[in-house]
Each structure stands twice: as C-alpha cells, then as structure tokens.
Amino acid sequence: MNKKSNFSVIVKGVRLICKINLKYAGYTLLSIVCTVLASYIPIYLSAQIVNEIALLSGENASHDIAVQKAVLLIFVTVGVIWVLNFVGRYAARKKDIYSTIFYMDEKKLFAEKSMDMKFSEAEKKSTALLKARIDSENQTGYNMWMLYENGTKLIQGCIGAVISFAYVARLLWIDGMPGWSRAVLLVVLVLVIAVNALCNRKMQDVNNEEMELCAPLNQWSNFYSDYLKDYRSGKDIRMFGMQKLILDNVRKMNDQYLHFSEQANRKLELYTVGKGLLSIVLKLAVYSYILVAFLNHEVQIGEVAASVAYIVLCVRDVMEIVGSWQQLKNNNTYLERYFSYLELNEETADRFEKELQQTPCKIEFRDVSFRYPDSKEFVLKHLNVTINPQEKIAVVGKNGSGKTTFIKLLCRLYEPTEGSILVNGKDISEYEYGEYLRMLSVVFQDFALFSMPLKENVSGSQNPDTDRVKLCLEKVGNTDSLVARMDSYLYKYASDEGIELSGGEAQKVAIARALYKDGAIMVLDEPTSAMDAKSEEKVFKQFKAITESKNVFFISHRLSACKICDRILVFDRQGIVQQGTHDALLENADGLYYKMWHAQTKNYMV
Template sequence: MNKSTLRERVSVTVRGYDILKKYCPGLASGKAASALITALQPFVSLWFSAQIINELTGQRRVNLLFFYVCIVLLCNLVISMLRSVLDRITSEKQAQMWDFFQKVFTDKQLSMDYVDLENAEILQQRKKAEENLFMFGNGLGQLVWGTEGLIRTAVNIIVSICMSVTLFTGKTGYGLLDSPFCIFAILLCILFGGWCSSRAAVKENKAFEKWSKENVSFYRAFDFFGCDLCMKPEYAKDVRIYGQNHAADRAFEKMQLHDREQNHLIHQMCCPEAWGGFLASLSNAVCYLFVVAKAAMGAFGVGSIVQYVGVLTRLGEGLQEAMFMYTDNAVYCSHLQGLYAFLDIPNKKYQGTLPIEKRALCDCNDNDYEIEFCDVSFKYPGSDAYALRHISLKFRVGERLAVVGMNGSGKTTFIKLLCRLYDPTEGKILLNGIDIQKYNYEEYMGIFSVVFQDFKLFSFSLGQNIAANADYDKARVEYCLKKAGFGERLAQMPNGTDTCLYKDFSENGVEISGGEAQKIALARALYKDAPFIVLDEPTSALDPVAEAEVYSKFNEIVGQKTAIYISHRLSSCRFCDEIIVFDHGLIIQRGSHDDLVADEKGKYAELWRAQAQYYEK
C-alpha cells in the first residue's frame, strides 16, 4: 500500500469516511468544522495585532485603535463560542468512538459464516485488523485526526500565502532584497524546513511502528500475565494452589530484558526528531532575518514584522504537515486495507429466501415438520478426514431422538449440521423435502433451541439471559425458570429476574453454580419455544443418575416438540422413541433401548454393560 497510487489512497480514504458516517455520524464533519475555526483564530489575532502595532508606532488614532481592539475581541469571542458548541457536539461521539469502532468488528462477526469463526487464518486476520485499529493508532481513528490535520494544514497554507503576499511585493529600494532570486531562496528555505521536519517525523513514525510490531507478542503476554492470570477467577484458584505466580514473575523478567534490548529503536525515534527540529529552526531563522531586513529598509511598519513572522511560521508548519500527511496517509491507508480485508471476507454459505411456514405445535395437530439427512458426509475445513460419513435418517416433530456414542464419535458435529452452522461436504439435509440451504437462514435457525455442552451465560440480567433480548416477558421467564427447576433459587434472587449474573458489569451481580447455570440454559431453550429442542450434553458435569433425572424431567416439559438428546451416557435416553448410535462418524446402530440392548454383539449393548454399574440403584 505504501506504493499505491493517489487514486487508490483516495478510494481507501473515502470508504473509511463512509464507515465513519455509518457508525459515528457527524463526528468527522464536526471535527472538520472545529478545526477550520481553530485554524483561523491565530490569523485573526496576527492581522489585528499587526494593525494595532503599526497604528501605535504611526498616527495613533484612538478611534481606529478602539475599533481594532473591539473587532479582534469580538472575533475571538465568536470563534471561541462556535468552537465550544462544536466541541460539545463532537465530544460525546468522540468519547464513544472506540466503542463504535468495536461495533464494526461485532457487526461483521455476527454476519460471518460460523465456519469462518473457527478458521485460524481468519481469526489471525481479524486480530491483525483489530491491532491495526487499536494498537497503532491508525486506521479509522486516524481518519478523524487526519480530517482535523487536513483542514488545519489547508488553512495554514492558503491564509499564510495570502497574508504574506505584501511581504514579497513591498519594495525596499535595495536590489538584493527585492530580487526574484531572494524571494525564491526564502521560499526554498521554507520548503526545506518543512521537508526536514516531515522526513524526521516519517522516520520516527517508522521506528515507532517497527517497535510496536516487535512488541505485539509481549503486549499480549503482558495482558495475560498482568491481567488475566492475576485477576480472572478462572485462573486465580490454580495460581494460588500451584504457586504459579512464579511463572508470572519470570515472564515479567523476560519482558524487562526485551525492553532493554529494544532501546536502539527508541533512539531511532528520538534522533530524527532532534535533527529535523534543528534544521527547521535554521530555515526559520533565515526567513526571520529576511523579514527584519525588509522592515529595516522601510518596506513595511514594525507591526507587520509580527504578521509576517507569524504567517511564515504557519506556512512552514503547514508545508511540513502537508508533506508528513502525504507520507503518513500511505501508512494508515495500509492499516485500513488490513481492516477492509477482514470486512470483505465473503460469506460462502448459500443464503436461501424461502420462508419457513409457522406451525402451531402445541394447540393443533399440525406436526408437518420433517427433517431428513440424505447420505450426508462432512469433513472440517482444512481436514482430509471425515467427521461424519454417509448419515441417512429421518425424524418428525413430536419424536424423541437420542444420539449416543463415545467422545469424538461425531455427535456434536451432527448437531452443527442439523442447525446449519456447517453445510454438508456431501449429501443434503431436507426440511419437508426441500434442501435447508434454500430456506431463509435466520428463519431456519429460528426453529431450533439448542443447549450445547459448552453453553455460555452472559453478564446481563437473569431475564435477559433467558430471553436473549433486552426486553422480555417477565411472567414467561419465571414460568420457564420454574419448569427448569430454578424456582427455589429464583425466590432468593435479590431483584428477581432483574438480578444481574456475575459481577462484570454490576457490583450487585450474583455468582451461580454450574448446576444453576445448566438450569438457566435449559430455561432459555424453553423460552424460545422452538419446535426442535436439542440438548448436547449440557449436563455432562452431573453424575449419570442425576443426568438421567434431568433428561426425564425435561422430556415431560417439552411436550409435543421434537427433542434430540445427545449423550455418551445411555441411561439418560431410555425413554426416547429412537436411539442413534454413532461410532467414528458412522451410524452403526439405531432402534429403541430394549432392541439395542437385546443385540448383545452390538456397540450399544457393549456400552450399556460397561456403564451398568452407574445405573443400578
């Protein structure tokens, strides 16, 4: 991107402004207006100061002096008021800017294919885009600061040139000072000073970026050892029991050693700045001598010295900043390209448009939902091994289906395909005879309530966790919690369903046990009221007898809905209409519990005998 054309840079920048307009409307334009007013203020003061000094050293007309003073005070008052209003408008948006930028990532991730969220290469791409935005201070954030800088630079250059015209047109009668060669030399000095400062800033910026990139892994290590390992409860117990604080101490020692080794990069950042400042000061000194010489020869009054010295300084700063911005634009455009590369990751999953007919499941006898796996095989992206092979089965609404097998046999993969988190590598999955890929994706997802083994609860209120929404039906939430066996604990909650879980966002948040979390997850599945309910070993932490009791009770709760139970414990699924036995990605047996146990040579009977000691009471 550093060698990109101006057109490419403009295209990248314009897209960045479009994103800013979508997520932070008014921020860039507000900053631009504020920068314009702020940049004009010094020139107003310079011009009126020059006129006042010239008048004091000249005719000293009181009325004119009073007029100048009133006008400059009025102008400064108006500018200050306008700037205050604009700053107030933009300050709130600026305070939330990084939250808005985080939403850019959030919106993208929520719209991405689930398969991409488990892709290590894409996760690394996301991490790189996030680091470009938040760690290096470039990307979208730089567009905001760049907007201010662009306006400020343009005003400095344009107004300075306009206010310095009389410096070069004023005649002294001394040939050298009035010659075009002298004027050209002064302009060259201004350009040289700006070029020196901008080159120094570019080198400093490159050294800083190199230093930042070389320290990315150490920043991550610091975050882990300094924050996660020491502060998060899930680590705190093991750290204290096993004395792992020594590991953190060693990590800090290594980071300190690394910091000392990186001192040469810090020198690379400081030296160019010093030399650039020195050379820019020399060029400014030449310009100041030129102004003083012309004033001494009678080309203009003493007050004009203040004006010309000020505008030449501003002109030099403007040219310096313009050169730096042109070079720096390539840097933050490259960071924006990294962001766009992540945002432009295509969704490969086919998005159908067919609506899913809404059917009343409990009030009517309309059980026409039928799902069929037709010779489905699947292997995970990047893997040559099949996780599932030649799966063919059919089930309807109202049936109870159990999927059992050893760990790694393909049970959870089967559920991911059913819920269309993944699409089959081979074969098709049909809903009422139609390929599920042809249905509207969100509507299809809406017919499933799933409680995964690794389900997550959030640091929101209990009711919001159940409803998965900020607004919820309180009576219905309480009903589902009681049905899931959480009624007793609910009565002890200080604020009922409005009680926050955990203490991440609320000091009054409550901690819940693993068993309580499982009941909340089951209540969430009930609240959604979907025709298909799937339990993917959410109670695996319980003992076999307790798990069987939970499943049996839940079987009564779900009524006429289709219930699919995933477990490697066979006792939990005895009540199911059909049991599917998975082994190494294949369906090797299917039937009722009694039929499968009767087949003494089958895998199910083998597992049953191995687990029988836990079922006997």
C-alpha cells in the same frame, strides 16, 4: 499501494466514521475551522493595529483618524478572537462528548459483526487471530484513531496552508527586494520542507518496525490482562501455584517491549535533532529576509512579526500536510485489515415466522459429507438418515466421531461440503436464516449465560413474560431459589447484587431458555452433566412432558440416559454405524454400542 488505492481506503474510513457517528465528524470539522482561524486572523489584525499605532509617531499623521482606526481594530480583533474561541470551545466540548459515544459505537459495531457473521467464520482460528491483531493495533493507536487524528491534521494543514501561502507569496515577490534574497529564502523553505518530510518518513518507518515487533507482545498482554482480571481464574492460580509463572511471563514481555522501544527511541532522537537544527536555519533566513525588507521600507513595522509568523506557520502547515498524509498512507495497511474483519460473510436474519416454530418436522440428511474449512479431512462422509416428526433421538459415539459436527450442520452453523439437509422436504439453506433459527431450541454443552438479569437470560427479552419464565424454570425442577432471584444479575461484577450460579443451576437456566423459546426442534447436548443425581433424575422423568410434540436430539456420554429416547444413532468412522433402540442395540454383542455400554457399566456396583 498506489495513490488512488490509498485515497479510496482513506475515503472509506472517513465514510465509516460518519456512519458510526456523524455528529462526531461534524463537530470535529467545526473545531478545526475555529482553531485555524483563531491562529491566523489575530496575527493579521494585530499587525494592522501595530501599523496604526506606528502612524501616530509620524510627522504627517492624522492622530484622530489613526486612533479611531486603532481602537476599532482592537475591538474587532478582541471580538473575533472571543467568537472564535467561544465557538471553538463549544465544538471541542461536543467533540469530546461524541468521541466517547463514537468509541462505544465502534465497539458495538464489532460486537454486532461478531454476532452476525457466519459461525463458520467466527470459529476459524484465522478470524480469532485477526480480531486479536485489530484489538492490539487499536490500543497502539492505529485504525480509526490514526485516521481521525491525521485526517484532522490534514484538513487543518490544508486550510492553514491556503491562508499562510497567500501571505508568504506576497512577501516573496516584493518589488524592491533583491532577487538573490528571494532565491535564498525560497531554497531554504524548499530544503526545510523536503528534509522534514524525509525525516518524518524515516521516523514512521522506525515506528512501523517497532509496531510489528510489539504487536505479538500486545496480543499476549491482552490475553493475560483478560485472564487475570476475571476473578474466576483465581481458583486455578491458587490451586496450581501459577503466580510466579504468570508474573515471569508478564515480566519477560515487559522487558522485550522496553528493549524494542529503547532501540526505536535512539533512532528517533537523531531525526528529531536534525529537524530542530533545520528549524533554527529557517528562522534565521526568515528574520534576515524581513529585516532587509523593513530596511528597504518594503514592509511596515507591524508586518515584521506577522511575516515571520506566517512563514513559519506556512512551513508548519505544509509539513503537517506531508506528515499526516504519510501517516494516513501507513495506517491504510492497518485499516485494510480492520475492514477485512467487518466484511466477513454474514448470515441474514431478516424476519421470523412464528407459524414455522411449532410445525412438526421431518428431518432428512441426504448423502451429507463435511470437512471444516481449514482441514482436508472429512469429519462426516455420505451420511444418510431420516428423523420423523416428534421423534426423540439420542446421539452417541466416541470423541471426534462427528456427533457435534452433525448437530452444527443441523443448526446451520456450517453448510454441508456435499449433500443436503431437508426439513419438511425443503433444503434448510432455502429458509431465511432467522426464520430457520426460530425452529430451534438448543442447549449447547458450552452454553453461555450473560451479565443480565436471570429472567432476561431465560427469555432473551427486556420485557419477558414473567409467568412463562417461572413455568419454564419449574419444568426443569428444583428451581425455587432461581425463581426467587429472577431479577438478579448473573455474575458478581455485573451488579452489586450479582449472583454466581453453580454448574447445575446454570444448566437449568439454559434448559429453561430453550423451553421458553419453544422451537419445534430441540437439541440437548450433555444438558445434565453438572447436575446432581436428584436433579438429573427429575429432568429425565419429565423428559417426555418437557419435549412434547418436538423433535429432540439428545447428546450424552452417559448411555443410561439414552433409554428415554425413541432411537439411538451411534457415530463412528465419519458417519452412523448403528441405529436402533437401547434394547435392540444391546442384542448385538459385536456392535460399538454394546462395547461402549459394557465399558461404562462394568465398574458400577449393584
């Protein structure tokens, strides 16, 4: 990566920090300025105080003037230090407060991205691995934290270097100093800076190597941590005796991590010792130079300590600039991965048009073929089917026959590889995304409920229509206990009064949520698989009333449930191989539906 590219990535990162929380960046800058000035100004003022005090011992000194100047300088020094420390502490406190907010806002940014990105991107294995890698790197300190920390050091080093270098330059060109002494000091300064820069670079290479070795371990550690802290995993651990296996895996990861860290630390110690020896050489050279200057009456007594301090600080600042820039360049590799996730394709959901929500829909699949982005195999090929307004469709077939893909395409979670899907004569890709989603009420087989009150889960709003929530729950049937707990949080860890729903209760809440949304197209994917027989029968009896005036797609492995639909689509071999009513399909003894039906019913007892 060239210098221009490095700089552009860093600028992009700084802009993102300011975008996430501008106050965090502002208070950080104020804190930096106060910190630098609080380090440098007192050194200069203290040197002037010492000089004035030294004048009091002189034979020709004006005691009154020297005392006045010394007292004034003392008050100025104390005042400046107090102001800088007060403002610095205020800025630091504010920075700490906004650092927490920044961390929360950054998590919110990634949460928004995961919800806004195209589902086809979200479902990719590469996307999941990318996010896991970024999370692991964040925990290790790369990405935004590394950018912030080293960006802060770079700014602090630049401000300090400007101040200290001006003082050091004056010392190097004192008229009365021998040329060889200036040359020696300058050579030592350059040598120390160069060797320190080389050591820092080598140390960074060691850290990078350790990071690459430990990154997979961090990902697995995160996986185990998330799994073990979820109390619901406790049943599986106990029932299958997984304790020893899990702990052994964790122990192996810890041993590997320790081995990699010890290897890295041995290398780092060598470079640290080398840098320490150079620091001693630098201080010896500086003290020798200042001592010669003082003996030649080229510097005053107060400037001896100040000169040493400024030279040491100058070297430190230059090293801070070099080291932080190296760290920033190294971090750019991780930042580019970080940005690549935030730049994944998004859907656009700008406006909702309610009038579309209840419009009867004619749905057409025209010569639709589809294969998943990471696959060469077609799941659907040249699919053609028309669904009339308010028609109730059952979708059946073997596992892997394309049923779920058919529904994902209808829901615009993916776009057809070939062909088009039309709703009321208009290609669904031409609808605004949010506008189209308003037409859909969906209960996926792997639906998700959230750690929020039950009524908010149903309504998707913080201000739900409570009566409507009750009505939707009652339509599902046998939900008195749910209606009584509408204000309760789902999941025990969400609240002291959090509740756990059974599988059947959770499905009822999911169906009620679809009813509350009231879209013109309803998709029910195995909606009663976890319900008891009585509850399932209740849902089936009310099916027509629940789904009045809607298009319905009902997916079920229980073929007896398909009788409630107007038409059955039988999927196999990359498309629809049969369609018709339940009775009509059973008349074809050679058909797939007939074989599936009898395979299910042969073990039933009448």
